[in-house]
Amino acid sequence: MRMIPQSILVTGATGQVGTELIASLRKIHGPEQVLATDIHPPDSGMNGGPFELLNVLDETGMRRLFERYRPTQVFHLAALLSAVGEKQPQKAWQLNMEGLLHVLRLSVEFKVEKVFWPSSIAVFGPLSPKKNTPQNCIMNPHSVYGISKLAGERWCEYYARHHGLDVRSLRYPGLIGWQADPGGGTTDYAVHIFHEALKTNSYRCFLAENTRLPMMSMPDAIRATIELMEAPRERIRIRSSYNIAGISFTPGELAAAIRARLPGFRINYLENDPRQEIADSWPESIDDTEARQDWNWKPAYDMDRLTDAMLKNIRRNRTFVHDL
Numbered sequence: 001m002r003m004i005p006q007s008i009l010v011t012g013a014t015g016q017v018g019t020e021l022i023a024s025l026r027k028i029h030g031p032e033q034v035l036a037t038d039i040h041p042p043d044s045g046m047n048g049g050p051f052e053l054l055n056v057l058d059e060t061g062m063r064r065l066f067e068r069y070r071p072t073q074v075f076h077l078a079a080l081l082s083a084v085g086e087k088q089p090q091k092a093w094q095l096n097m098e099g100l101l102h103v104l105r106l107s108v109e110f111k112v113e114k115v116f117w118p119s120s121i122a123v124f125g126p127l128s129p130k131k132n133t134p135q136n137c138i139m140n141p142h143s144v145y146g147i148s149k150l151a152g153e154r155w156c157e158y159y160a161r162h163h164g165l166d167v168r169s170l171r172y173p174g175l176i177g178w179q180a181d182p183g184g185g186t187t188d189y190a191v192h193i194f195h196e197a198l199k200t201n202s203y204r205c206f207l208a209e210n211t212r213l214p215m216m217s218m219p220d221a222i223r224a225t226i227e228l229m230e231a232p233r234e235r236i237r238i239r240s241s242y243n244i245a246g247i248s249f250t251p252g253e254l255a256a257a258i259r260a261r262l263p264g265f266r267i268n269y270l271e272n273d274p275r276q277e278i279a280d281s282w283p284e285s286i287d288d289t290e291a292r293q294d295w296n297w298k299p300a301y302d303m304d305r306l307t308d309a310m311l312k313n314i315r316r317n318r319t320f321v322h323d324l
């Protein structure tokens with residue numbers, strides 16, 4: 001089957017998710033079909049495709065880009081994450097809400113075919129069930145990040161219902177990848193730990209040993225995003241955001257998996273880090289029945305595969321850098 005050429009716009013493209021999503025989208029659609037944008041220029045090349053500076057708070061600049069580029073799909077990633085958001089709550093609310101509303105409004109105006117926007121497990125709160133948290137339950141997020149994601153979900157559903165916009169969303173768990181640094185979330189420890197393990201064979205963890213959180217390998221998250229976007233429209237029954245699950249583990253369990261591969265690996269735990277309070281308000285594990293039923297979601301990475309892949313790829317990238 002011949003694919004109809006797409007014109008894909010990605011915001012926040014130089015961040016942790018964008019770096020890897022851009023590479024996958026360009027592999028599927030061709031480098032020239034995928035425009036990466038961000039408020040900051042990329043550190044290195046953008047996988048050989050186009051890049052433009054774009055501030056998602058500047059609706060006029062965004063409209064100009066939509067006029068010129070006429071996107072058929074938009075992936076709106078620009079946001080302030082949970083831990084940095086708590087330091088600048090006003091800014092987090094403004095960026096996360098206004099940025100999304102600009103994208104939704106312009107997508108209707110320019111008849112964009114499909115929009116992707118990531119929500120987060122941060123939409124849940126202390127009153128939500130902690131284990132196997134279902135798609136629909138009490139949601140009382142404590143962080144401004146979670147509040148903005150929950151409000152964003154309602155806006156997505158509103159635009160789908162009132163404007164017929166084909167907007168699709170996932171509640172990402174903590175994402176663990178080797179290609180880009182995490183951007184200031186509560187689950188960042190699960191990326192940093194691998195880099196420090198290979199550098200110093202030790203790690204000072206900002207979360208407590210037994211803090212269990214839902215996590216996912218970045219390759220699974222990118223595949224989930226693409227599978228959701230490629231699913232037939234009628235299969236997408238949920239227009240707020242889908243629960244998706246990967247792996248749930250604690251810092252203690254992750255340290256043990258690393259120690260099994262790097263003997264002598266040491267970990268100690270910092271006390272009173274503000275991220276602990278956010279983590280304590282989040283679920284331990286997620287029930288993703290609806291995603292499995294509606295568009296056949298299934299994660300591929302378990303704890304062993306994730307640990308092996310992280311160590312192997314970080315090692316390989318470090319060797320590559322040293323070889324230059």
Ligand SMILES: NC(=O)c1ccc[n+]([C@@H]2O[C@H](COP(=O)([O-])OP(=O)(O)OC[C@H]3O[C@@H](n4cnc5c(N)ncnc54)[C@H](O)[C@@H]3O)[C@@H](O)[C@H]2O)c1
Pocket residue numbers: 011012013014015016017018037038039040054055056057076077078079080081095118119120121171172173174175176181182183184185187
């Ligand atoms: N990484 C995770 O574990 C995780 C988990 C749940 C949800 N998410 C969501 O996924 C999306 C991407 O997250 P990420 O981890 O890549 O975040 P990140 O912080 O690594 O990247 C966000 C990007 O947005 C850009 N940005 C900031 N302000 C901007 C503005 N005004 N205009 C345009 N760009 C701007 C930043 O420069 C950065 O490159 C976010 O919506 C986030 O909430 C991520």
